[in-house]
Amino acid sequence: MKKETELGMNRTGMAMAPKEGKRQKENEWKAPPIALGDSGEIVRLRAAYDAESGPIGTVSPPATIKGVAKTALQMGKGHNATALIDKIGERLAFERAGTRLYELLIGKFRAGESETGDADLSALIRFHDEEREHFLLLWKCLEQLGADPTVQTPSADHTGVKGMGLLQTMSDPRSTFYQCLDAILIAELADNEAWKLLSEVADGMGLSDMAASFRDAQAQEQIHLDTIRTWWAALVKQEAGIEEEVHA
Amino acid sequence: MRPVRTLKGNAMALDILKEKGTPIENQQFDWRDLVRVPISKLNDDAFTRVRIILMNGLEMGALRCQHSFHQMNGDLRLPLARVRRVEAFQQTLVNWLLPPDQSPLETTIAYEQVAIEVTAHVALNEPDPYNAQVYRFGMLEDFDHLYRFSALLDRLEGKDANNILQNYTDILPGRPTAVEHRAPEDDLREPYALDAAPLTKIHALTITNAEFQTENYYKNIGPLFADPGARMLYAEISSIEEQHVTQYGSLINPSESLLEKWLLSEAMEVYNYYSCMQQETNPRIKSIWQRFTDYELGHLHLVMDLMRKIEKRDPEELLPKEIPDPIKYESHRDFVRQTLSQEVDLRARGTQFVPADQEDLRSINYRERLNSKGSPSTMVAAGYSWKPGTELRVQSESLNLA
Numbered sequence: 001m002k003k004e005t006e007l008g009m010n011r012t013g014m015a016m017a018p019k020e021g022k023r024q025k026e027n028e029w030k031a032p033p034i035a036l037g038d039s040g041e042i043v044r045l046r047a048a049y050d051a052e053s054g055p056i057g058t059v060s061p062p063a064t065i066k067g068v069a070k071t072a073l074q075m076g077k078g079h080n081a082t083a084l085i086d087k088i089g090e091r092l093a094f095e096r097a098g099t100r101l102y103e104l105l106i107g108k109f110r111a112g113e114s115e116t117g118d119a120d121l122s123a124l125i126r127f128h129d130e131e132r133e134h135f136l137l138l139w140k141c142l143e144q145l146g147a148d149p150t151v152q153t154p155s156a157d158h159t160g161v162k163g164m165g166l167l168q169t170m171s172d173p174r175s176t177f178y179q180c181l182d183a184i185l186i187a188e189l190a191d192n193e194a195w196k197l198l199s200e201v202a203d204g205m206g207l208s209d210m211a212a213s214f215r216d217a218q219a220q221e222q223i224h225l226d227t228i229r230t231w232w233a234a235l236v237k238q239e240a241g242i243e244e245e246v247h248a
Numbered sequence: 249m250r251p252v253r254t255l256k257g258n259a260m261a262l263d264i265l266k267e268k269g270t271p272i273e274n275q276q277f278d279w280r281d282l283v284r285v286p287i288s289k290l291n292d293d294a295f296t297r298v299r300i301i302l303m304n305g306l307e308m309g310a311l312r313c314q315h316s317f318h319q320m321n322g323d324l325r326l327p328l329a330r331v332r333r334v335e336a337f338q339q340t341l342v343n344w345l346l347p348p349d350q351s352p353l354e355t356t357i358a359y360e361q362v363a364i365e366v367t368a369h370v371a372l373n374e375p376d377p378y379n380a381q382v383y384r385f386g387m388l389e390d391f392d393h394l395y396r397f398s399a400l401l402d403r404l405e406g407k408d409a410n411n412i413l414q415n416y417t418d419i420l421p422g423r424p425t426a427v428e429h430r431a432p433e434d435d436l437r438e439p440y441a442l443d444a445a446p447l448t449k450i451h452a453l454t455i456t457n458a459e460f461q462t463e464n465y466y467k468n469i470g471p472l473f474a475d476p477g478a479r480m481l482y483a484e485i486s487s488i489e490e491q492h493v494t495q496y497g498s499l500i501n502p503s504e505s506l507l508e509k510w511l512l513s514e515a516m517e518v519y520n521y522y523s524c525m526q527q528e529t530n531p532r533i534k535s536i537w538q539r540f541t542d543y544e545l546g547h548l549h550l551v552m553d554l555m556r557k558i559e560k561r562d563p564e565e566l567l568p569k570e571i572p573d574p575i576k577y578e579s580h581r582d583f584v585r586q587t588l589s590q591e592v593d594l595r596a597r598g599t600q601f602v603p604a605d606q607e608d609l610r611s612i613n614y615r616e617r618l619n620s621k622g623s624p625s626t627m628v629a630a631g632y633s634w635k636p637g638t639e640l641r642v643q644s645e646s647l648n649l650a
C-alpha cells in the first residue's frame with residue numbers, strides 16, 4: 001500500500017548531503033554578481049510582451065439566427081451576451097474534464113493501493129454522473145442561446161490550462177488517493193464559486209430558468225465540495241494521529 | 249531583399265535558378281525577433297498551425313542532415329556551419345510560434361493533421377506511381393494515429409480533438425495501429441532513381457523530415473505524461489513513426505553525393521516556404537514565410553556555387569526549371585476516405601504492398617511479440633467513436649465505470 005508520509009531516501013534537501021551540502025552553501029558567499037540589475041528586468045520584459053500580445057482568442061459569433069436575435073436582444077438591454085457564452089463554455093469544459101477527473105479518482109479508489117479513509121464508492125460514482133449531467137445541461141443552455149456548444153471559448157481554453165496540474169497529479173499511478181482528493185478539492189472549490197457567479201450572471205440577464213438550473217447544479221456541487229473536504233481532512237488527521245473533532 | 253517573381257498563368261511562379269534571395273551575411277536575428285507572439289490556438293486557421301509544425305520539422309531535418317554531412321566531409325565544414333547557424337535560428341523562430349495553451353496532446357493532434365493532409369497532397373501529386381503508393385500506405389497509418397490520440401484527448405483531458413482540427417480532417421479508424429508494427433525488412437522501400445523528377449525528390453525529403461520530427465516529438469513528450477495509457481500510446485506510436493522514417497527515408501537514393509543531398513534539401517526548403525507563403529492567411533506569419541523563402545534561396549545558391557566549384561557539376565541539371573505547384577493546404581477528406589475504403593487492408597512485404605493474407609511471417613511474429621501483453625492503441629481507443637464535444641454526450645451514465 002502506498003503512503004506518502006513514510007520515511008525514506010528523499011534526496012532533494014541539503015541536509016541529505018552533510019559534506020557537499022556545506023560546500024554548496026558556500027555559493028551564497030562566493031558567487032559574484034554576474035549580471036547588473038534585478039528581477040525587475042524580467043518584469044519589464046513580460047510587460048513588453050503583454051503589450052504586444054492579443055488575447056488567447058475570441059468568442060465565436062452566434063451559430064444560428066435565433067442566436068443573433070438573442071444576442072441583439074441582450075445588447076439592446078446593455079448586456080454582453082458573449083460574456084455569458086464564454087463563461088458557460090468555460091463551465092462546460094470544466095464539467096467535461098471534471099467527469100474525467102472523477103473517473104481517475106474512482107480508479108484510484110478501486111485500485112485500493114492507498115488509504116481511502118471514509119470515502120465511499122457510490123458517492124464518487126454519483127458525483128461523476130452529476131458532473132456529466134452538468135456538462136449536458138450546459139450544452140443545452142448554449143443551444144438555447146443559439147450558441148455553438150462545440151466551440152472552445154477563451155475561458156474554456158484557460159480553464160484547460162489551469163486544470164493540467166490537477167490532471168497530472170490524478171493520472172499518476174504513484175499518487176495516493178489522498179493526493180488525488182487534494183487535487184479534486186481545488187477543482188470543487190473553484191467549481192462552486194463559478195456556478196454561483198454563473199447563476200447570478202444569468203439572473204442579471206433575465207434568464208431566470210437558466211439561472212435556476214445553475215443554482216440546482218451548484219447545490220449538487222456544494223455536496224461534492226463538502227464531502228470531499230470531509231474525506232480529505234479526515235485522512236490527514238488520521239495520518240497525523242490526531243483525533244477527529246466533531247464539527248458543528 | 250525580395251526576389252522579383254514572374255507571372256506564369258494565374259499563379260506567381262518563382263524562378264529558383266535566377267532568384268538569389270537574401271545573401272547569407274544578411275540573414276540576421278535578435279532574441280525578440282526569434283521569440284514572437286505565438287499564434288492563437290482558437291482563432292488562427294488550423295492550416296497556419298499545420299504549416300508551422302511542418303516547417304519546424306523541415307528545419308530540424310536541415311540541422312540533422314547538415315550536422316551529419318560535416319562529420320563526413322572536411323571541405324564542407326565551414327559553409328555547413330554558416331548555413332546551419334541560420335537554419336537553427338529559423339527553427340527557433342518557427343517552432344516558438346506555437347502557443348503555450350496548446351497542450352502537448354493537442355499539439356500531437358495537430359502533428360497528425362500535418363501527417364494526413366500534407367501526405368495526402370503529396371500522394372495526389374507525386375509523379376512516380378510507386379512512391380505515390382508508399383505515401384498512401386503511410387497516410388492511412390497516421391490517419392489511425394489521429395483517431396487513437398483523439399480518444400486519449402477526450403478520455404484523459406476531456407477535450408475535443410476537433411477544436412484543433414477545425415473540421416478539416418476526419419476522426420475515424422484507419423489501418424489499426426496494432427497491425428502497423430512490421431519487421432525492419434518490410435519497412436524498406438525502393439529508392440528513387442538518380443534522374444527521377446525533382447518533385448519526386450522534394451516530396452521524399454519533405455515527408456521524411458516531417459515524420460522524423462513527429463517521431464522526435466513523441467519520443468520527447470511521451471514521458472511528460474503521468475497517465476500510463478498515454479505513456480504507452482506514445483511509446484507505441486513513436487515506434488510506428490520510426491518505421492515511417494525508415495520507409496520514407498529509404499525512398500531517397502543513397503548514391504547521391506553529400507552536396508547533391510544538401511542541394512536538394514535546400515531546394516525542398518525553398519519549395520515549402522514558398523508553398524506556405526502562397527497560402528498563409530495570417531499576415532504576420534506570411535511575412536515570416538516570405539523572409540525565409542528568401543533566406544532559403546540564399547542557401548540554395550550558396551550550395552549551387554559549392555557544387556560547381558567542388559564537384560564541377562552543373563546544379564541546374566538537378567533542380568526543377570520552374571518551382572512545382574505549391575502544396576495545397578486544404579482538406580483532403582474525399583481522397584483520404586477513398587484511399588481508406590480501397591487500401592486499408594494492404595500490408596507491406598519487402599518493398600512491395602500486398603493483401604493482408606500475404607504478409608510475411610516475420611512481421612506477424614514481430615507484432616505478436618510487441619502486442620503480447622496488450623496493445624496500448626487498442627486499449628486507449630476501445631469502443632471510441634468521436635462525437636462533437638465528447639463521447640460523454642451519448643455514453644450511458646457510469647458505463648465506463650462498470
